[in-house]
Amino acid sequence: MFKADFDLIIVGGGMVGASLACALKNSDLKIAIIETFPASSTQQPSYDDRGIALSYGSQRIFESIGLWSQLTCHSTVITDIHVSDRGHFGVSRLSAQTENVPALGQVITARSMGIVLNKALEKQKNIEFICPAKVVDLQQYPDHVAVTLDNQREISAQLIVAADGVNSTIKHLLGLGSLEHNYNQTAITANITPERAHNGRAFERFTDSGPIALLPMSDNRCSLVWTVQTGDETAILSLSEQDFLSRLQDRFGYRLGKLLKVGQRNAYPLKLMQADQAIQHRIVLIGNAAHSLHPIAGQGFNLGLRDVAALADVLIDHNGDCGDARLLHDYKDWRLQDQDNVINNTNTLVTLFSNDNPVLGHLRGVGLTLVDALPVAKHWLAQKSMGLDKKQPRLARGVKL
Numbered sequence: 001m002f003k004a005d006f007d008l009i010i011v012g013g014g015m016v017g018a019s020l021a022c023a024l025k026n027s028d029l030k031i032a033i034i035e036t037f038p039a040s041s042t043q044q045p046s047y048d049d050r051g052i053a054l055s056y057g058s059q060r061i062f063e064s065i066g067l068w069s070q071l072t073c074h075s076t077v078i079t080d081i082h083v084s085d086r087g088h089f090g091v092s093r094l095s096a097q098t099e100n101v102p103a104l105g106q107v108i109t110a111r112s113m114g115i116v117l118n119k120a121l122e123k124q125k126n127i128e129f130i131c132p133a134k135v136v137d138l139q140q141y142p143d144h145v146a147v148t149l150d151n152q153r154e155i156s157a158q159l160i161v162a163a164d165g166v167n168s169t170i171k172h173l174l175g176l177g178s179l180e181h182n183y184n185q186t187a188i189t190a191n192i193t194p195e196r197a198h199n200g201r202a203f204e205r206f207t208d209s210g211p212i213a214l215l216p217m218s219d220n221r222c223s224l225v226w227t228v229q230t231g232d233e234t235a236i237l238s239l240s241e242q243d244f245l246s247r248l249q250d251r252f253g254y255r256l257g258k259l260l261k262v263g264q265r266n267a268y269p270l271k272l273m274q275a276d277q278a279i280q281h282r283i284v285l286i287g288n289a290a291h292s293l294h295p296i297a298g299q300g301f302n303l304g305l306r307d308v309a310a311l312a313d314v315l316i317d318h319n320g321d322c323g324d325a326r327l328l329h330d331y332k333d334w335r336l337q338d339q340d341n342v343i344n345n346t347n348t349l350v351t352l353f354s355n356d357n358p359v360l361g362h363l364r365g366v367g368l369t370l371v372d373a374l375p376v377a378k379h380w381l382a383q384k385s386m387g388l389d390k391k392q393p394r395l396a397r398g399v400k401l
């Protein structure tokens, strides 16, 4: 039998790929990670200044991986979530106290997460971090797979994990199709300092032009994700600080008092993408390479981290060949329902709430009021947003691999 260079090659050392390597760092698997940009590079697309809301389920996974104590130094607790609809009645409030959990989630910048994940991978004897290097070609053989890098190096493994983001090179080289929906929306992100203390509250406010999320961060800052119609972002990004804040204030309202300061602004075009197939011969797609979501519900990375936990779970029990077809099918069958549910729920939210139809507006108000009034509905929603409602892999149950 061909002796491959590695058991596993992870293509993409962004948040999802690096998390998988961290989850497997104490295993007997020989792993390579290939990443185009060093974590410190300003071009690194995964580790920028956007605030990532980690669900309580993701916190548990990082606790089992042994990284939570490092991540928590950089994170801010979400104790309450307040959901409202601009210009319509009805609000919904979720609270950690009511759910009997220490937090509904935590907010951390992608940059801080990159620092923690990359540090954890330093000096791991079983992991080779190949960076900067880009995968440019792929070959599949019956008993192994191989990739060619842009420096002409060729390396082989039993399994390739594509964690190379929404424009995945591996997906492209395999000729895989995908379901895609362009929302014609762009997310503007920035850190905002409001007049009043956020006290751990996260706000999601739906408006006729798209949702606005403000997530609690350190020093009473809030991480903003402001969704606008594509085309409007250029004018909004070029507004003066004062004009930007007053435009945002008009859309968000005064729940946090006057909005006082805004940091650097960035824009991300938004689309839904789900790869037609998550597995192929000796290849598996995870994270944004498999599914990319609208950030409306802050679920993209949380979903990708559940891919990581489930894949690590099946890999740790491998029978000597971690590219074995049965293992990949087990992984795919386990993950499909969660992925489909999150994609459908997120898509429904975007469609339902990015709409100025008065009938839908009324229904949204009724829905939000009902959720607020019914403890069972609230509990269901909170469990979903914490990522606790599925069959849980070992890492999510607090079991170390």
Ligand SMILES: Cc1cc2nc3c(=O)[nH]c(=O)nc-3n(C[C@H](O)[C@H](O)[C@H](O)COP(=O)(O)OP(=O)(O)OC[C@H]3O[C@@H](n4cnc5c(N)ncnc54)[C@H](O)[C@@H]3O)c2cc1C
Pocket (backbone or CB within 6 Å): 011, 012, 013, 014, 015, 016, 017, 034, 035, 036, 037, 044, 045, 046, 047, 050, 051, 052, 053, 054, 133, 134, 135, 136, 163, 164, 165, 166, 168, 169, 170, 187, 189, 225, 268, 286, 287, 288, 289, 295, 297, 298, 299, 300, 301, 302, 303, 304
């Ligand atoms: C505005 C915004 C807000 C968000 N907020 C949240 C939130 O609150 N909560 C949440 O859970 N999610 C959130 N998300 C989603 C989250 O950012 C993504 O789900 C996450 O970044 C996906 O990580 P990934 O590692 O799969 O992909 P990426 O972050 O895209 O990383 C892919 C990596 O692969 C590398 N790469 C690409 N091609 C190659 C190649 N050929 N060779 C080698 N390396 C390669 C890239 O350099 C990159 O490092 C948000 C997204 C946006 C846009």
